[in-house]
Amino acid sequence: MPPAEPTGTVPLTLMESRAVEVTDSDALLARVAQTFPLSAFLEGPQERGFFHRSGVIHVGDVAVSCSRHSPLEISFDDGDLATLTLPLAGEGQVGTDGQTLRLQGGPMAAYLPGAAFTASTGTFEEVMICLDRRRLAATASTLAGSGRDPGRHRPRFESPLVVDGSQPGQQAELLRHLHLALRMLDAPLLGPVGGLAAPQLEDLLYRLVAALVCPEVVRGIDGSLADPHRDRPFDELLQWIQAHLHTPITATELSRRSAYSRRNLQYLFQRRFGCSPMQWVKRQRLEAVHRDLQRAQPGETVAVIARRHGFLQLSSFAAGFQRRYGIAPSVLLRRSRTGAD
Secondary structure, eight states: OOOOOOGGGSOOSSOGGGOEEEOOHHHHHHHHHTTSOEEEEEEOOOSSOOOEEEEEEEETTEEEEEEEEOSEEEEEOOOSEEEEEEEEESEEEEEETTEEEEEESSSEEEEEOSSOEEEEESSEEEEEEEEEHHHHHHHHHHHHTOTTOTTTTGGGGSSOEEEEOSSSSHHHHHHHHHHHHHHGGGOTTTTTTTOOOHHHHHHHHHHHHHHHHSGGGGSSSOTTOOOTTSOHHHHHHHHHHHHTTTSOOOHHHHHHHHOOOHHHHHHHHHHHHSSOHHHHHHHHHHHHHHHHHHTOOTTOOHHHHHHHTTOOOHHHHHHHHHHHHSSOHHHHHHHHHHTOO
16 A cells, blocks of 8 residues: 655645745744744654645735644744734644634634744644734724724734634625635636736735724724714815816725725715715716806817716717706707807
8 A cells, every 4th residue: 555645745725836845844944034033943743754835925015825734833023914824724723912822724713913922733734814914904994984093993903813704694704705815816817817916906805804803894884984964074075076077086086085985985975965976976077067068168069078077988978968967968058059048
């Protein structure tokens, strides 16, 4: 009977195309110390010899690694980066800040804020995502619609946490989406077909991890949301839109400028105007065109006036204008010039 295949040669669940295998503990020590503040390393008892197989990829400032290794104990000093660990197989535990976090392959995650920690595992496979802790807190504030106060959620990202995804619910769904996002890193045709660019995937990873650590930011509208009839930032956003109707405006731009989440913006516009943000933008553009058609200067055409207010597709503009005002824009322009009712 042939000998059993060494565990280290089994393909990694993720990033196998980038895998590097190390069978010498000193070599691993040097490799890990290049990236992390390693303070101690100790091999566990080995039945088949030491092995460590890992693949690493960087997406913007996010480092993602997948590794499988024989039993070991490893310690790290304080660092600047937070780490989210996703156990895929095996068991282990992490000691940090007076707490012990137990890890087991399955639907769970462990968040470490960058404080010194010691990890002890058996034969183990995990994914580790390293992110900037301050950016995570700022991302959570943006998701909650409180981006003007990025420090509001910072305390949540200063403490270790175990996320249990074993029961149906939001956390389980977020973990599932995170695993799906990570699989995009391995998709060989994603780039050639114009898939997610690195900045988009980086932002997606930050948003998913922020929501896992601070789940209330995606549990619906922030209960402390101000009344849109008296909310100065919202009024300032409306003024900015009116001043920039001639430029491309997107929902992402509105969220960034106002520091509201997209969900809160939807709520605010629906509550005040009975429509979505982008529907309101289109209404303002149509009203601006309607005014200018009624007072058009000599030589101005429908196309010139429509483009002045951000309409580039003239056929769809004309159809939308007639639906709203019951008259074709060309007819309104002609009447305004002849003085007809």
